[in-house]
Amino acid sequence: MGLWNRERTEDLGGSGSGERKWKPDGRPESGDKGQEESGVGTDWAERLQALWKMGLSRSRKLPEYITENVSEELIQLEDLVKVYDTGALKVLGLKRINLTIHRGEFVAIMGQSGSGKSTLMNILGCLDRPSMGHYYLDGVDVAAMNPDELSLIRNRKIGFVFQSFNLISRTSALKNVELPMTYARKGKRFREQRARTLLERVGLGKRAEHMPNELSGGQRQRVAIARALANDPPLLLADEPTGNLDTAASVEIMELFSQLHKEGTTVVVVTHEEEIAAFTERIIRFRDGEIVSDKPNVPREPEQKEAGPNEKGH
Amino acid sequence: MLIENMKMAFSAIRANKMRSFLTMLGIIIGIGSVISIVSIGDTMRSMFEGLYREIGVTQAYLFIGYWVDDVRQSDYFTLDEMERVKEVFGDQIAYIDSNSHASADAISGRTTVKFAFNGVDYNYQEVQPVNIVYGRYLNEGDVLGRRKNVVMDTTSAMNLFGVENAVGKTFRTTIYGTTEEYTVVGIYRKKLSPFQAMMMGANTEGGEAFLPYTILTWPNDYFYALRIFARDEATMDVFYNNVKAYVAKSKGRQPEDFRLNSAKDEMGQMDSIMGGLAAAVGGIAAISLLVGGIGIMNIMLVSVTERTREIGIRKSLGARTRDIMIQFLTESAILSACGGVVGILLGGGLVMIGGALLGVQAIVKPGVVLLAVGFSAMVGIFFGIYPASKAAKKDPIEALRYE
Numbered sequence: 001m002g003l004w005n006r007e008r009t010e011d012l013g014g015s016g017s018g019e020r021k022w023k024p025d026g027r028p029e030s031g032d033k034g035q036e037e038s039g040v041g042t043d044w045a046e047r048l049q050a051l052w053k054m055g056l057s058r059s060r061k062l063p064e065y066i067t068e069n070v071s072e073e074l075i076q077l078e079d080l081v082k083v084y085d086t087g088a089l090k091v092l093g094l095k096r097i098n099l100t101i102h103r104g105e106f107v108a109i110m111g112q113s114g115s116g117k118s119t120l121m122n123i124l125g126c127l128d129r130p131s132m133g134h135y136y137l138d139g140v141d142v143a144a145m146n147p148d149e150l151s152l153i154r155n156r157k158i159g160f161v162f163q164s165f166n167l168i169s170r171t172s173a174l175k176n177v178e179l180p181m182t183y184a185r186k187g188k189r190f191r192e193q194r195a196r197t198l199l200e201r202v203g204l205g206k207r208a209e210h211m212p213n214e215l216s217g218g219q220r221q222r223v224a225i226a227r228a229l230a231n232d233p234p235l236l237l238a239d240e241p242t243g244n245l246d247t248a249a250s251v252e253i254m255e256l257f258s259q260l261h262k263e264g265t266t267v268v269v270v271t272h273e274e275e276i277a278a279f280t281e282r283i284i285r286f287r288d289g290e291i292v293s294d295k296p297n298v299p300r301e302p303e304q305k306e307a308g309p310n311e312k313g314h
Numbered sequence: 315m316l317i318e319n320m321k322m323a324f325s326a327i328r329a330n331k332m333r334s335f336l337t338m339l340g341i342i343i344g345i346g347s348v349i350s351i352v353s354i355g356d357t358m359r360s361m362f363e364g365l366y367r368e369i370g371v372t373q374a375y376l377f378i379g380y381w382v383d384d385v386r387q388s389d390y391f392t393l394d395e396m397e398r399v400k401e402v403f404g405d406q407i408a409y410i411d412s413n414s415h416a417s418a419d420a421i422s423g424r425t426t427v428k429f430a431f432n433g434v435d436y437n438y439q440e441v442q443p444v445n446i447v448y449g450r451y452l453n454e455g456d457v458l459g460r461r462k463n464v465v466m467d468t469t470s471a472m473n474l475f476g477v478e479n480a481v482g483k484t485f486r487t488t489i490y491g492t493t494e495e496y497t498v499v500g501i502y503r504k505k506l507s508p509f510q511a512m513m514m515g516a517n518t519e520g521g522e523a524f525l526p527y528t529i530l531t532w533p534n535d536y537f538y539a540l541r542i543f544a545r546d547e548a549t550m551d552v553f554y555n556n557v558k559a560y561v562a563k564s565k566g567r568q569p570e571d572f573r574l575n576s577a578k579d580e581m582g583q584m585d586s587i588m589g590g591l592a593a594a595v596g597g598i599a600a601i602s603l604l605v606g607g608i609g610i611m612n613i614m615l616v617s618v619t620e621r622t623r624e625i626g627i628r629k630s631l632g633a634r635t636r637d638i639m640i641q642f643l644t645e646s647a648i649l650s651a652c653g654g655v656v657g658i659l660l661g662g663g664l665v666m667i668g669g670a671l672l673g674v675q676a677i678v679k680p681g682v683v684l685l686a687v688g689f690s691a692m693v694g695i696f697f698g699i700y701p702a703s704k705a706a707k708k709d710p711i712e713a714l715r716y717e
């Protein structure tokens with residue numbers, strides 16, 4: 001279970017001080033990119049040394065907004081607007097959304113087709129940018145970030161699960177799960193070991209070497225979930241993860257999400273089905289790009305057995 | 315990461331075998347022709363070098379320049395002058411003679427064979443060793459006594475006498491108007507590589523023989539040129555300049571009035587001709603590499619479009635601009651380098667096979683091979699930059715939506 005607790009491992013750095021505050025513009029108050037103030041020596045050699053160290057730390061060390069969990073409000077949307085400009089007419093995807101999701105919540109987003117759920121999820125997942133307003137992810141306004149900074153955020157802070165699985169074809173389940181760790185520059189040994197552990201966790205230990213086209217829909221989605229968890233992100237987003245699956249497979253996936261939620265991950269799931277939403281603790285309903293209801297929910301207990309999905313058959 | 319990228323590149327190439335192969339074709343042809351031309355050039359060069367070594371690289375001829383209008387009697391050489399040059403330069407001269415040649419019919423019984431006679435000193439075999447199989451080489455007595463003795467090779471002996479061992483046999487020939495009887499005192503066997511045979515012309519009918527140079531300078535003892543072999547190859551240029559200066563001065567001429575023809579200079583000319591040839595063909599190869607590179611760019615653009623969704627997925631998982639860029643650059647570099655490797659195997663193989671057929675040791679230099687692989691990879695990288703940056707710049711959400 002060590003993989004699932006919230007303690008940071010490897011190069012993700014010390015998380016000792018949780019109370020560091022961030023300015024609204026998303027940058028830390030002191031120290032650029034989280035490095036120590038380099039003591040400027042009078043001596044040239046000393047100065048060079050300081051520069052050298054700075055260079056080293058810049059290349060090695062990640063910014064603190066990546067390495068540290070800062071805010072109790074994991075997601076904070078302020079007057080968020082998304083306009084799709086399709087030449088002739090402008091479509092309002094989201095109209096002034098205000099929403100806060102706290103660390104550790106398990107949320108369902110529901111609504112009719114075209115109500116803006118995917119639009120919201122894509123913005124939450126830093127795949128798309130809002131047209132107006134602010135999106136604070138863990139206290140940092142991501143609207144101001146450049147594409148590579150957003151890549152870093154997606155890599156470390158967000159796990160995204162798609163309706164259509166989006167596995168990379170002709171690439172084994174194992175390699176698919178390794179991918180986010182590859183982009184995080186993790187070592188080969190570490191990647192493979194963790195990918196195997198994750199695949200075992202989602203009940204696919206024996207399918208590690210299989211290609212996506214050799215797996216069923218439910219199995220593919222479980223590979224995708226394992227992949228989303230690769231860098232142990234605090235936020236898991238799933239846009240209709242059970243949309244292409246039958247009831248049994250859907251229930252398995254949702255039980256997996258419940259389990260992850262219990263272990264501390266913040267989970268946001270988009271769904272059309274009440275039975276799926278029933279697994280969550282909070283249901284937000286959309287209509288025409290607006291939130292029309294936001295209610296807590298008593299989650300349905302996953303049938304009285306202690307078994308996790310890893311003990312289930314394939 | 316690099317290894318990861320290379321694995322991905324290979325699997326992408328393998329996924330589209332036919333397409334990849336066709337794309338590589340331009341590079342294969344370009345690199346293949348470069349390798350074969352360079353290797354043929356290297357092989358020829360080494361063969362010519364071997365040839366000149368055989369002839370003697372330290373060899374040179376000194377004579378009055380053809381550009382001199384008022385050629386005087388004193389511009390020619392005499393045996394006395396040659397002796398003086400020998401004395402002055404002493405040890406620096408390995409060999410010197412009057413560069414006398416004659417061509418005449420040799421008659422033995424009913425057989426007449428056209429012979430090329432080469433007038434040499436008795437120590438000529440020190441600079442041009444021959445493999446005496448019967449009898450002996452010319453000796454000092456032959457030269458000083460102007461004895462009518464000759465040394466010939468086995469083929470010439472066969473042509474003239476019908477036997478290899480013709481030692482003691484005689485023939486008649488007319489040199490400078492005097493018909494005399496000559497005696498064979500020695501027979502040697504030539505060993506020629508097929509290339510040398512080709513370059514020197516196969517001697518199936520004629521004959522050639524060494525005889526004392528004193529016979530050919532007789533009766534007036536004037537001759538046109540000095541044939542000299544320098545002792546030391548390293549200092550031969552300086553040495554020959556000194557000889558030229560000395561000879562010019564002794565004849566009341568400027569050194570520029572004399573021409574010095576050295577084997578080394580001739581070899582250099584050969585090299586530069588070969589170099590020009592290589593440059594011309596190299597230009598053609600460069601054009602085919604350019605075309606190959608454009609082919610790679612084209613196919614990479616197709617590949618980037620086809621894999622838009624994959625790019626979207628990778629970006630959604632945290633791939634940065636650079637990661638995508640490097641992934642596609644690696645792919646185009648490997649595609650091109652694979653073409654390069656195949657081209658090398660093809661070009662090098664052809665040269666080897668051709669060399670084997672001609673009985674020549676073909677030379678394919680490892681340095682050239684490495685350079686070719688490196689260059690083809692560079693072509694791949696260069697022509698991959700545009701498609702790769704196109705891939706890297708894709709917006710993640712647009713890419714994910716791509717059908």
Ligand SMILES: Nc1ncnc2c1ncn2[C@@H]1O[C@H](COP(=O)(O)OP(=O)(O)OP(=O)(O)O)[C@@H](O)[C@H]1O
Nearest residue numbers: 084086091092093112113114115116117118119120
């Ligand atoms: N790329 C786009 N360009 C233009 N309009 C878009 C684009 N994406 C979404 N829209 C529009 O924005 C609105 C919200 O779409 P969205 O995909 O968020 O709906 P959804 O709630 O996810 O629906 P579904 O349940 O069918 O997935 C729709 O009216 C849609 O037409």
Ligand SMILES: [Mg+2]
Nearest residue numbers: 117118119239
């Ligand atoms: Mg949707």
